[in-house]
Amino acid sequence: MCNGKIRSVIEIYTSRFEYQNAKVVLRSVVNDVSLEKVSNSILPDLNEVNTPWLKIIENSDDLRSAVLQMRRKSFGSELKSLPEDSRLSDYEDALDRHYYKSAIKTLKANNPATRYLRDYLAMEIDHRNMLNILEADSIGITSEETANMLIPGGKILPTRSFSTIATGGRSALLDILRGSSRFDMAHFETLLEQVSKSRSLDSVVTWFKEREYKFMKKMSYLHPISPLPIVYYVAMKVQEVADLRIIVRGRFAGLPPEVLEEHIL
Template sequence: MAASDGTKYAYMVARVRAMKSKLIPREMYPKFLNMEIPEITRFIGESEYKKDVDELSKKYSGTDLFEHALNQNLALTYRKLIEVSQNEANILITEYLRLWDIWNIKTILRGKFSGASEDEILEDVVSGGQLRYRDLSEIVRIGTLEGVIGAFARTPYYPALEGYKGDLAQIENALDRMYYTNLIKAVSATGNKLFLKFLRTEIDLKNLKMLFRMKRAGMERDDIIKLLIPGGMELKDSDLTRLASMPLNEFVRALEEYSYWNAISDVSGDLTSLVNIEPRLDKYGLVYASRISYYYPLSILPILDYILSKKIEVDNLRIIVRGKETSLPEEIIKAHLVM
């Protein structure tokens, strides 16, 4: 990396290192498993989540408070990254965090489709992208699915939504494809090859999760291919077509040809269990981001590493509390964690 490239990221990387140092240490998660929900809430109320817990405790309590505090903190953290970044870093972070716009649109559509209440839908909204919480709240109050879709007419996401004919999966897939297509274009325009490599690896991991899910569901080859995202690092279009065509057991054996196999080969028991597979693939993505950011310390990569690490912290906390709320056995909760 040229010296000038490193210099332009030096300030942002210093900010992000300070933020990363405040993440919850990994060794705390096994301790959380031995705590009750009020104890965990008290712990995060004395951490970087204090301001969010204090503010939201006037409106929520129990697990509702926990959920909303996590989501608000995550959204504000990501917005801070956008606000303190400049030039290329700002462009790349802004485009990458549009993932949360996609997440929120899907969350609202699924909620409306299933008849969830406004509060239930808003509990899962994370306004970490370009769509503000206030605007999303107003959209949630719209009564019909068609009305919700119409509310996004002036956003860049509408082309993926306007073709809705009652098939929600088709719309969700169109949103994912639009997001990654636009992101690859934006990253390619900056010439940032490190981000492009990171992004293509992320697409591979997303496709692997989709392949496992769809094969377990017994979907046909052509239907699976429609749901996969082009542009991956190792899994090219020809690889995806071949893997989609295989029966589940052959598909699992074929994965030995790819570097991702190391992430799942030592999973004990049934390799086809998504409880085992998906956290391992998430861990692969996190370790990969951490490793390449170490080799390129003055680049976009430490920022991406932090974005992933923060998301996984929130996911882990949510998994633990939801698991305890539904009285899941500790070993089941632990299997879902990314540590």
């Protein structure tokens, strides 16, 4: 398909799918989801790429045994270094940190296309950190645990702000966001009012996905002679599959069309 520098940049984006597969495996093991159910849905056994992942599920007795079977993965040592009594969320946070750290480190070239992809990753990181802070605030976890959930590399929430945010929680987050010129704080506060009423972060998650989609869409035309249009194509194909899953599962569950539309980009 492609090689050289173009391939290396594209792989920075596509490598995330291996991390996502690792999360699927860990969640399946923790929740005791049958191998048959996983192989017939999110990791179809018709795709040979999924075979090693399905074998991990088949051969795992618990979360730690699944982690040890991933030791040869790029993120294997990161997962193995966590305490044996770590929770699923700890492993998922470690996967996120490892992916973004590796991706940003690889994007060293100083050209417009690379900078744009770095900015996109920074947006994703900021969004994840905001959601983590809101979730931490809602369940009342400690400032130390909150700090461990945060991922370095964002622009709106730089690493130097982490200690302040971890200590001050949601109010500290909002103070920092109010000082940012690149964030629609008014709309965000409106969404937070909805969150308070519904006790669900769905509206915030959907808005973040819309922001990422608009940013990603520009990759299709801003730098045509670069890897970005290919990254955009891959991302949109993945999104199509995700939307189809939402539609099929939503209709099966009896959700009305307007609810499904709210969750589809």
